Amino acid sequence: MILFDNLNLIIMGLALGLSLPLIGVFVILRKQALLSDALAHVLLLGIALSLALKINAAAGLFIFALAAGVAIFFIKDKSRVNLDAVVGVFFTASLAVSSLLIPSEELLETFLGNLENIGRGDVAVSVVLAGFIIVALLGRFREFAFAAFAPDLAQVDRLKVKKYELAFMLILALGVAVGIKLVGTLLVSALIIVPAASAKIFSRQIRAMAVWSMLLGLASAITGLIYSLKLATPPGPTIILAGSALFFLVFIFHSLFKIHS
Amino acid sequence: MAEKLISVSNLNVSFDGKAVLDDVTFDIESGDILAVIGPNGAGKTLLLKSILGLNKNYSGEVVWHQRPETSYVPQKINFDKDFPLTVKEFFLLEIGGRSSFWLPTPDIVGEIKKRLQEVKAAHLINERLGTLSQGEMQRVLIARSLLENPKLIFFDEPASGIDVGTEETVYNLLHELYLKNNLTMVLVSHELNIVYRFATKVICLNKNLICQGLPSEVLNPQTLHKIFGHHAGVYKHEHKEQGLGVSD
Numbered sequence: 095m096i097l098f099d100n101l102n103l104i105i106m107g108l109a110l111g112l113s114l115p116l117i118g119v120f121v122i123l124r125k126q127a128l129l130s131d132a133l134a135h136v137l138l139l140g141i142a143l144s145l146a147l148k149i150n151a152a153a154g155l156f157i158f159a160l161a162a163g164v165a166i167f168f169i170k171d172k173s174r175v176n177l178d179a180v181v182g183v184f185f186t187a188s189l190a191v192s193s194l195l196i197p198s199e200e201l202l203e204t205f206l207g208n209l210e211n212i213g214r215g216d217v218a219v220s221v222v223l224a225g226f227i228i229v230a231l232l233g234r235f236r237e238f239a240f241a242a243f244a245p246d247l248a249q250v251d252r253l254k255v256k257k258y259e260l261a262f263m264l265i266l267a268l269g270v271a272v273g274i275k276l277v278g279t280l281l282v283s284a285l286i287i288v289p290a291a292s293a294k295i296f297s298r299q300i301r302a303m304a305v306w307s308m309l310l311g312l313a314s315a316i317t318g319l320i321y322s323l324k325l326a327t328p329p330g331p332t333i334i335l336a337g338s339a340l341f342f343l344v345f346i347f348h349s350l351f352k353i354h355s
Numbered sequence: 356m357a358e359k360l361i362s363v364s365n366l367n368v369s370f371d372g373k374a375v376l377d378d379v380t381f382d383i384e385s386g387d388i389l390a391v392i393g394p395n396g397a398g399k400t401l402l403l404k405s406i407l408g409l410n411k412n413y414s415g416e417v418v419w420h421q422r423p424e425t426s427y428v429p430q431k432i433n434f435d436k437d438f439p440l441t442v443k444e445f446f447l448l449e450i451g452g453r454s455s456f457w458l459p460t461p462d463i464v465g466e467i468k469k470r471l472q473e474v475k476a477a478h479l480i481n482e483r484l485g486t487l488s489q490g491e492m493q494r495v496l497i498a499r500s501l502l503e504n505p506k507l508i509f510f511d512e513p514a515s516g517i518d519v520g521t522e523e524t525v526y527n528l529l530h531e532l533y534l535k536n537n538l539t540m541v542l543v544s545h546e547l548n549i550v551y552r553f554a555t556k557v558i559c560l561n562k563n564l565i566c567q568g569l570p571s572e573v574l575n576p577q578t579l580h581k582i583f584g585h586h587a588g589v590y591k592h593e594h595k596e597q598g599l600g601v602s603d
Contacts, residue, residue: 298481
């Protein structure tokens, strides 16, 4: 029965556990590991504004995520400041405004995720977005990887590099937004980065890293959900903890046996 | 009369008000091996990037009269050396369709091997890109540029970091391909003897265009002094033909 009672949570956990680490592969390839973390805090402003304007929080968050993705892309493109600095400015400003706008109890919920009133709508949005992320990134894997790894060579090869940069920024923003519901703004970047970082330890090929990231993300979600239901702990932090435990296991195992994939 | 491929007219590039390229005008014609020479900081790489559309921050005009299949060998690419990407995957980013990135056909793998073989780097196919030495990376970049039979290739110091024997092989290979495939090449190089032997045209750059023409005509002590300053001199090359070089 415990499974059935928590079906929404389980479906959401598995969908995000499988899809978000795939974004992490490209975040690591682009050396932007801090970006997803900072972006999560930028999106806090989306939640704050939705509350202040009394509009649907999820809709407000996704619209804000897309707008933030576009804004960061263009500021980076037009200015000579590096991306970390741009997002850093957005991040601190939005954190400051949000802490003024969001009441303190709700602020804690947005930090760590709020799963008490997960509805079918939330699950549907998560599944559709997870599917979209997987299809987009795997379907155009070569293009996203080429644009990220060697943009000059890709452009000479007539790949529309800017288009893929913008598309990736939007996918990242959507991924962060959808992950916030499950694990909150503080931990969402871990859901994106940690499985991909674990896979990077032992992968020799980017293709292997992509597949292993998804499998490790799924394994973190399953382990985290099982322990969360067993021990009645909050699922978000438990999933992240499972992911971190896997990272250390992989690290130790690899250090001892040096197995590559 | 060779066809014009690209015309560069009055090209100016400046950063923070400081001119890096100043009023540069020349044409690239099909069949050229155009060597771009000049000291460090003369704007050679920037010139290539401006022609290729990788730098858009310029005034003046770059007109492509035709769009032949083009490839580019940069001096280096910046990437996280720990990132898992093999030489084979690096090639697969460019050739083949979407599905062949995941499951490359034997034909595609054969093509990759053949190109690597030509620069004596076939053994590197399954190595991680981050583990290659500078010279190995340079050979991989050259092999990669030859995929899909380009008609126009831009080389930014193709032999930097390569040992002398391999350098000779690389230039001989490029020359062979040039003759066989009717190529056009633009070559940034410090190696004046290479320029002297292989180039059909030279442009000398030191922010502005100091000379252009046939290597045998323009590479004289006066021009070299103008480009490279007092370190430049002329020496007799060990090969049969007379060569010119920068001697310190």
